[in-house]
Amino acid sequence: GAVVSQHPSWVICKSGTSVKIECRSLDFQATTMFWYRQFPKQSLMLMATSNEGSKATYEQGVEKDKFLINHASLTLSTLTVTSAHPEDSSFYICSAKTGWLAKNIQYFGAGTRLSVL
């Protein structure tokens, strides 16, 4: 099946610094990638939708200036958490889909655990 690689799997940073998370589709071209946030024992919350070559679309309540998303190629999307604070500590998950023929099937990365001290 399709593989999505997410890196790093765990990052610890100081408050005020920025962290970049990468999401790569390894064996397919991802026209659309999604970024989710998952709080402990809760469901996935969609943060933004990223289409290759265009600006990301953010869900209501998600600060676009804090969570910068870049989808520069059909195999790579990045999420940068800028000026991270302890409340940004969470589990961030990306997913990718190949196109309209994929009929909404998303392939998920393993997630990145962000801890902000």
Add this chain to the structure above:
Amino acid sequence: AQSVSQHNHHVILSEAASLELGCNYSYGGTVNLFWYVQYPGQHLQLLLKYFSGDPLVKGIKGFEAEFIKSKFSFNLRKPSVQWSDTAEYFCAAPQTTDSWGKLQFGAGTQVVVTP
């Protein structure tokens, strides 16, 4: 917009017991429905999906789900669980018919299978 509700947040059962997890969705148009599983420490994996046709869908690892349009339900079942089925299970559906790709997830059900 779509809402997806899962009836049980936490299920504990013994090996060989039967499992049924409830899922209801709210949007009544043409729907695609999914069950994803997240094993401890691993990424979400697609268990099964429904797009159209036979409402009884078979997935991986012996799981199946039944789409009942009149009840807006898509319940997941497995006749006999194993310890390795311990995981969190998420039901999902597209947010709206034109939200192509955006999924609404249920809150998840933590399933613990005891030996």
